[in-house]
Amino acid sequence: MNNPYLLEMNDISKEFTGVKALSNVNFKVGRSEIHCLIGENGAGKSTLMKVLSGVYPHGTYSGDIVFDGSVQSFAHISDSVKTGIAIIYQELALFPDLTVYENIFAGNEIKKGGIIDWNETIVRAKEMLRKVKLDINPEVQIKDLGVGKQQLVEIAKALSKDVKLLILDEPTAALNENDSENLLQLLRELKDQGITSIMISHKLKEVIAIADKATVLRDGQTICTLDASKGEISESVIIKNMVGREIDDIYPKRTNRNFGSNILEINNWTAYDSSLGRKVANNINLHVRKGEIVGIAGLMGSGRTELAQSIFGNPKGYKLQGEMLLDGNKVSFKHTKDAIKAGIAYVTEDRKGNGLFLIQDIKQNISAANLNAIASRGIIEMNEEVKISNEYKRSLNIKAPSVEQLVGNLSGGNQQKVSLGKWLFVNPTLLILDEPTRGIDVGAKFEIYTIMNKLISEGMSIIMISSELPEVLGMSDRIYIMAEGKIKGELNIEEANQEKIMQLATQ
Template sequence: MSKPILEMKEISKGFTGVKALSAVNFKVEQGEIHCLIGENGAGKSTLMKVLSGVYPHGTYKGDIVFEGSVQSFARISDSVKAGIAIIYQELALFPDLTVYENIFAGNEITQGAVVNWNRTIVQAKEMLRKVKLNVNPETKIKDLGVGKQQLVEIAKALSKDVKLLILDEPTAALNEDDSENLLTLLRELKQQGITCIMISHKLKEVIAIADKATVLRDGRTICTLDASKGEITESVIIKNMVGREIDDIYPKRTNRSFGENVLEIRNWRAYDAKLGRNVVKNVDLHVKKGEIVGIAGLMGSGRTELALSLFGNPKSYKLQGDLLLEGKTRSFKHTRDAIKAGIAYVTEDRKGDGLFLIQDIKNNISAANLEAVASRGIINGNEEVKVANGYKQSMNIKAPSVEQIVGNLSGGNQQKVSLGKWLFVGPKLLILDEPTRGIDVGAKFEIYTIMNKLISEGMSIIMISSELGEVLGMSDRVYVMAEGRITGELSIEDADQEKIMHFATQ
């Protein structure tokens, strides 16, 4: 057995009110491909950010032992000097610079105080040869596809004499051919002595490439599986990934009676010109009046893209297929059209897209429906306060007044404001994208209670969630997505965590 190149011992990391990692132990042997797996929010990326110095020494508890020595990385550059390189799903390349400039960015080849561009181009060609990327090094990054950009990132890591290469969901945005090429490259790098840690939700890839796989769940190490012992199988991985019971935070609904279809889409496709591919592929889906339809799936499965394509298409996808609202074929050219038709969307990114953090509660709640609090084009401040106070009371928004700045509220109260903002437009169909992300258990229960109340009043809800317990605890029916497709539809009576995870990894 080879010696470990990395040992992370008893790593604990917390954020405000959240324990992200709890005494995690993680060991990687020299020269192996080790996959790190778990549900969204399990702590995988946080653990790798601790390792790479994104979260510096002193902000976590525990020890990092790399090549036999305890490390105290104060910044990313310290881990890079030690021979550790991390490549994120969101590539960190400069689109308007050339391939060779990107490969050696921050690691320039100099002659005296001047960059030696001739040597840089020669060395860049050598790095490109190693990753089997046949492109002119003078090509600009923005002119390459995502798969080739991923290879440029790896070439950049190799230029720094990397010993341990970390890839965070490296194939999430790649097509099948590019994904297979990347896995082949990782096998070849292994033969060259480079150790690799790969975070992946795609179990088929894990099974195909991993020498070992460590499962994290709720910020804890669950187990490490060994391929040589036949332990890395789909059933074993899923059992360890989802091995927890639904607890009592989901309020019960006694009445589950549904009306006619509020929404139906047939053969629905969305093409993203920037990515050069379909992000939603031939989806058939329906939602009945008074129904909560859960959409489950892993990161990159196309759930948010589907929601945005329904909500007036703000990303300007090229859409095909049929959309019927209450039985009538509709086409929305703008989010305004979707809102007027009775569709509302609560984004997963409440701080970035959902709220005006520097404005107060009343301004945020009225923002999507200013006409309702205005007279002759002038906002009626008294009416705005009255409306906001109504939602503050009905949704139990904890704040001194509706003039409290939203950025100063807790995550749960921010989410209630975001929800109140969209309820004020009076939707028939409410799309909730990760409705309880980053909020505590008490606030989650309140959000769930609000959802049940809305359903009892005849509203319909599409709930996108990465938490399988939430999907099972709140949904009447579940669709599962993978790579832009619906891979499974389950009644809540037939659904369980293992079935959902099976469909999510197809």
């Protein structure tokens, strides 16, 4: 073929109620290429892919899409699928109560004489699973699989439709290191089979490891396309183009590390989950000092989130044993509101599911955990709510036209800032941050780290749970490592490194 490009998006522009999300974007992807699309949250990456996949149909944007040599006018997602384009979102679109084989061929059923041929479906499902190197029984239900395996089922589903272009939106955001590497290796193998991939990712090490080319978007515009074969894809070059400035050290340094007395202390702390029939936190001893960032590292399933929730008023209803002291006083919380009153706040890892009200606006979300502070005689003072919310919008640099903007319409990074603002409004002394920068670009990460340092300098204490070891090492003063619900070790930041943490996390 004369045309080296499988995909050309020429001068694509897209507006939402006066806000220009994309402005004359040009994006070209070669055949049998792994092309990474990168940029800060709100840069326009997901919008561009929704234009490509038909979520935003032809006529709602300007510009041309040329796919496999032909100009396309997708009216629906089904049109792009028929053409050979498949998109896999961060929130997987699988039916949890159906089997693997039913999911792979959902909407694309194999029929004979108008009746679904289940035997052939299972045979073909096994073929697709072999392609993605997933050795499981296709008759198992999706809900019984881990996130990494579910991700591979999604790819198998795409391959069953003779996909030419596979689009993956933050595919490794919820995966552990092994599952992430397996997925990247699969993309390399699919490339060898002639399948082109576009990967949206904030993990720059993965971009550097896998991309043939990388296109950077900023503020809805194409900034540049970098070519790995020319040595152009490096962390410093990517960051400079993403944020429009150089960030020499993504983890801002703290000069003041003078810690006070213990704010939180838990002794022989055990949380038993009746639904699982096991201890999710087992005989934990941990303390946090005033003005300290304590990191909690560990692999997925190690019990980090369960420990945090057991401290924060025990919303999951675990059976608890042990002792908790706040500022030297023994406490026992029956509800999360008791923990909030005592000065503990918890920013959940699942901002969309548990952290925010997506159908409400910024101001309603920020005030949600502390309505009494803006109420008079049981009635919310609307002007005060707007005033407070605008203060957090400014201080956290939440990018939105106004505090009336629906949170569901914000980028992931800005949603995370709203979630942070919501809990800062309760004025906590101890802030628990669970995966605070998951799915967030490098510029927004730097902003959140800077906010964390500012809070610490003002006397707050922070527990930070993170799966990213560079983040744990870059921001913590002290680190606890968990595995199988237990604390496996404690490291001061001066002695900690990735090897020591992983050694303890895999004991």
